[in-house]
Amino acid sequence: MNMKLSAVALGMTLAMGAGSALAGAPDWGSVEARKIPIFYPGVSPIEWITNGTEHGGARLLKKGEACVDCHDEEIADMGKKMASGSKIEPTPIPGKAPSIAVNVQAANDGENLYLRFSWKQPKASGAPKMDADNPVKVAFMLEDNKIERADQSGCWETCHQDARTMPGADDKKTKHVDGGNVDAGKFYDLMQWRSGKGEMHDGYVADKRVMEGGKGLVSAEGKNEGGNWSVVFTRKLAGGGKGDIALVAGKTYNFGFAIHDDSAKGRFHHVSFGYSLGIDADADINAKKQ
Ligand code: HEC
Numbered sequence: 001m002n003m004k005l006s007a008v009a010l011g012m013t014l015a016m017g018a019g020s021a022l023a024g025a026p027d028w029g030s031v032e033a034r035k036i037p038i039f040y041p042g043v044s045p046i047e048w049i050t051n052g053t054e055h056g057g058a059r060l061l062k063k064g065e066a067c068v069d070c071h072d073e074e075i076a077d078m079g080k081k082m083a084s085g086s087k088i089e090p091t092p093i094p095g096k097a098p099s100i101a102v103n104v105q106a107a108n109d110g111e112n113l114y115l116r117f118s119w120k121q122p123k124a125s126g127a128p129k130m131d132a133d134n135p136v137k138v139a140f141m142l143e144d145n146k147i148e149r150a151d152q153s154g155c156w157e158t159c160h161q162d163a164r165t166m167p168g169a170d171d172k173k174t175k176h177v178d179g180g181n182v183d184a185g186k187f188y189d190l191m192q193w194r195s196g197k198g199e200m201h202d203g204y205v206a207d208k209r210v211m212e213g214g215k216g217l218v219s220a221e222g223k224n225e226g227g228n229w230s231v232v233f234t235r236k237l238a239g240g241g242k243g244d245i246a247l248v249a250g251k252t253y254n255f256g257f258a259i260h261d262d263s264a265k266g267r268f269h270h271v272s273f274g275y276s277l278g279i280d281a282d283a284d285i286n287a288k289k290q
Contacts, residue, residue, distance in 0.1 A: 026109070026114055033104065047161045083097070093125050135196075137192060138222065146186050147254075164266060251278070
């Protein structure tokens with residue numbers, strides 16, 4: 001009886017904790033931030049990237065170079081080319097922000113991974129809203145070193161020319177991975193926060209994109225204070241649901257993220273290149289134990 005009661009009480013404490021600041025959430029002021037520019041990619045699916053006749057990086061990508069090895073210093077300039085429509089964007093949106101500088105912070109407490117994204121709201125384009133309910137959406141993907149080239153290309157392995165909102169593509173075809181298969185571990189774990197109602201989604205991308213099934217995401221909370229956004233994800237290291245990667249201390253994972261700014265939908269987002277995320281392990285971003 002007593003044990004049962006205390007279990008109920010504990011459950012309540014946890015539930016309350018999840019609604020406000022989490023008990024284990026780090027003091028973000030003391031967590032190192034890595035500034036990662038994300039850019040407007042236009043129509044640059046993996047087919048374009050790997051086709052040597054169009055993309056100058058294709059040959060060395062095949063030899064193992066990562067996107068950031070070549071592009072790290074010029075990300076904001078790349079965004080300008082596509083946002084303006086001067087390159088690989090048949091339907092540019094006038095006034096669309098070419099790039100956004102995002103601060104990424106990560107930590108863990110032995111139980112959860114904490115990820116914080118913060119950035120300054122770019123000027124609105126004034127274009128018709130594609131997703132009027134959600135001015136902003138933030139998503140990130142993790143991959144457990146099983147998909148070929150994911151350590152070089154980040155989320156690009158899910159980005160195909162036949163996916164919806166690509167020019168001429170079927171409206172029902174989602175992003176996917178060639179040979180994607182959850183049971184075989186060939187998938188990206190996908191988590192998303194939407195600003196409208198503060199909804200969160202815990203899904204994955206395998207042979208198709210699924211926005212549910214995960215059990216790892218504990219909370220996703222975002223706020224805009226005077227034009228400064230911050231969105232914090234709390235994700236159980238263990239995961240436990242379909243399409244959840246079990247994150248283990250000492251290991252690194254492939255990581256990429258995207259922001260749908262300006263009420264954008266589908267491919268009209270800003271994306272990062274691929275980076276490594278370490279759980280207490282040396283990586284581009286190390287989620288150190290707090
Ligand atoms: C070996 C160096 C190299 C690698 C690796 C590389 N690129 Fe490139 N990329 C280039 C060069 C050079 C250009 C510009 C000229 C061109 O289009 O061929 C370019 C152009 C682009 C563009 C068009 C915008 C622009 O600035 O011209 C995009 C988008 C792009 N790359 C994305 C990627 C992605 C995504 C990856 C990784 C999957 C990648 N690149 C890997 C060298 C590279």
